[in-house]
Amino acid sequence: MSNDADAKTRHVIELRWAALETTARQFDQFCEAAPHVAALLRRIPRERSRWDDPANVFVLPSDKRR
Amino acid sequence: MSDLRHITIAEAAALIAEKRLSPVELVEEKLRLIAAIDPKMDAFITVTAERARAEAKAAEAEIAAGRYRGPLHGIPFGLKDIFDTAGIRTTANSKILIDNVPDRDATSAALIAKAGGVLMGKLSTWEFAHGGPAFDLPFPPTRNPWNLAHQTGGSSTGSGGAVAAGLLPGALGSDTGGSIRGPAALCGIAGLKPTFGLVSRMGVVPNSFSFDHVGPMTATVEDGAILLQAIAGYDPADPTSVKVAIPDYRAALAGGVRGLRLGIVRHYWEDDNPGTDEVCAAMDEAVRLLQSLGAVVEDIRMPPMQAFYDVKIVGAESELFANHEKELRERLGDFCADFLARSLAACLFRGVDYVQAQRERRRLVADMQRLYDRYDALITAGPPSGGAGRLDAHRTVAFWEKPSWTTPFNVTGGPAISICNGFTKTGLPLALQVAGAPFADAMVLRVAHAYERAAGWYTRKPPLEADTPAVPLKPYKLPDRIPDMDRATREIVETCARNAGLKLNEQQFILLAEAAPHALAMGRRLRRHKAWDLHPADVFRLAPA
Numbered sequence: 001m002s003n004d005a006d007a008k009t010r011h012v013i014e015l016r017w018a019a020l021e022t023t024a025r026q027f028d029q030f031c032e033a034a035p036h037v038a039a040l041l042r043r044i045p046r047e048r049s050r051w052d053d054p055a056n057v058f059v060l061p062s063d064k065r066r
Numbered sequence: 067m068s069d070l071r072h073i074t075i076a077e078a079a080a081l082i083a084e085k086r087l088s089p090v091e092l093v094e095e096k097l098r099l100i101a102a103i104d105p106k107m108d109a110f111i112t113v114t115a116e117r118a119r120a121e122a123k124a125a126e127a128e129i130a131a132g133r134y135r136g137p138l139h140g141i142p143f144g145l146k147d148i149f150d151t152a153g154i155r156t157t158a159n160s161k162i163l164i165d166n167v168p169d170r171d172a173t174s175a176a177l178i179a180k181a182g183g184v185l186m187g188k189l190s191t192w193e194f195a196h197g198g199p200a201f202d203l204p205f206p207p208t209r210n211p212w213n214l215a216h217q218t219g220g221s222s223t224g225s226g227g228a229v230a231a232g233l234l235p236g237a238l239g240s241d242t243g244g245s246i247r248g249p250a251a252l253c254g255i256a257g258l259k260p261t262f263g264l265v266s267r268m269g270v271v272p273n274s275f276s277f278d279h280v281g282p283m284t285a286t287v288e289d290g291a292i293l294l295q296a297i298a299g300y301d302p303a304d305p306t307s308v309k310v311a312i313p314d315y316r317a318a319l320a321g322g323v324r325g326l327r328l329g330i331v332r333h334y335w336e337d338d339n340p341g342t343d344e345v346c347a348a349m350d351e352a353v354r355l356l357q358s359l360g361a362v363v364e365d366i367r368m369p370p371m372q373a374f375y376d377v378k379i380v381g382a383e384s385e386l387f388a389n390h391e392k393e394l395r396e397r398l399g400d401f402c403a404d405f406l407a408r409s410l411a412a413c414l415f416r417g418v419d420y421v422q423a424q425r426e427r428r429r430l431v432a433d434m435q436r437l438y439d440r441y442d443a444l445i446t447a448g449p450p451s452g453g454a455g456r457l458d459a460h461r462t463v464a465f466w467e468k469p470s471w472t473t474p475f476n477v478t479g480g481p482a483i484s485i486c487n488g489f490t491k492t493g494l495p496l497a498l499q500v501a502g503a504p505f506a507d508a509m510v511l512r513v514a515h516a517y518e519r520a521a522g523w524y525t526r527k528p529p530l531e532a533d534t535p536a537v538p539l540k541p542y543k544l545p546d547r548i549p550d551m552d553r554a555t556r557e558i559v560e561t562c563a564r565n566a567g568l569k570l571n572e573q574q575f576i577l578l579a580e581a582a583p584h585a586l587a588m589g590r591r592l593r594r595h596k597a598w599d600l601h602p603a604d605v606f607r608l609a610p611a
Contacts, residue, residue, distance in 0.1 A: 013561045016554060018416065019593070050272060050389055053305050056606040058276040058427070060263055060308060060479050060504045 089140025139182030172269025189224025197405025201541035244472025254495030262479035266301035274382035324360030335447035375469035387412035407462035424602030453494025466584035
């Protein structure tokens, strides 16, 4: 299979994984966006200290503090 | 072996305060016990003998000079080997951190040292407080002092084993899904998971940012209260830490249970994850005892155990995977198989699943309020299997098959303690849990203490001695074939692993494939429709100036 065919096969599986059913046009849109999404994900910094907490950590609501 | 073997913190502290027991004498005896007994059970990764001797001498001199600091002054303690200790290796029992020597102390470790505690060493753990028991780690699995062929539960394996065996009077562990309460239950000691945010996580190698708790593991509830007193409190270095008034936990123990309303979460051990006959009988007896002490008991229903487990696993495994993403991509073979059997399946969770899990967590936390309003504490069972399983019978997929009895309270964030409530016919400890509303730690300790003293199980000690014969064990078998799965599922698993940058050999793929149906089902269950305004439990908010 060509790279394009590989990518399309992968996208079919990804959509199935997300339980999404698409029309042909929606599938084309998904395929068009996919490389940009992949690039975006690659740009998110991943070389982090293990001590870096996320910005959205769980904190108990203040009204539960007795 | 000696009177000092099973001396509690409270007893030793009273003697030390009256200068009838020297910290040097106590530490030397504990070092002797460690040298004689630990080779049978492998609770320690590092023994800090020289440092302990120096600290004991310093404590003795301070006390002699009239500068007694309180009930931890001169008391030996240990730390799970995920707590940073300046100048002492902190391995997390992983090849990844095998040469890691921190330059700082974890906040909780520093607080015990400030209270005069004497660090005896670093205690064994499942890999990164997660994967285990395992025979393919740098350090061997801890054996249960009640029966050396059996495991201690995890992940705070060494803390549970060492305290139960009388090698230490107390230790710190961590609890992301039950890692304090599990080993406490299987070793017959008291293990407290305090309220989330009450004890700093700073300097404790993270398992999961949203679910990690630090807490005490001790022979008695009273000793747990003493350790909690030293480590509870706000720490600006931990973004989950909360500013609350810290009560006198030890003083609160005296209240008893007369007149208290206790909610009995019977469906957890009878239906959600059914216990053995021995577990059910021990729970019935415990409820009867609490009633006879004057408590008002009433059967109640919490949300299903599986609902809590879905939230915890999707949330925690996603966070764990993010924290180890680089090593999972580049050094996969350096992790033990059990760690991979748990963590690889996080590649099957989508960002959407993580958010849905956090939204469900907020709903579950809110739902518990109706119980907190009506009951002073909740009572439920310990491990449904009863006693600890054999180390060589462990199955890596077991993590996924049934919801955990401990995990609901990691999700609620409220305090929960495991204490002994009997023994199996084969002589292994059984356990019950007392849980409560967030920051009701004093109440949970009070109820647990009242039960513990009335039941008296805490006085029974393991038979392990220096001359107990060693028990050679072969490692448990890993799965060796890909489980049956339809082509569509297999394609999803292969694609997700590739997208996550994982390069799996056949054995590693088998571990992922075994977990996959369970993980995918969790994601599906979390997708059911939620109200538009149901926010995640971990919303972003700016820190106040």
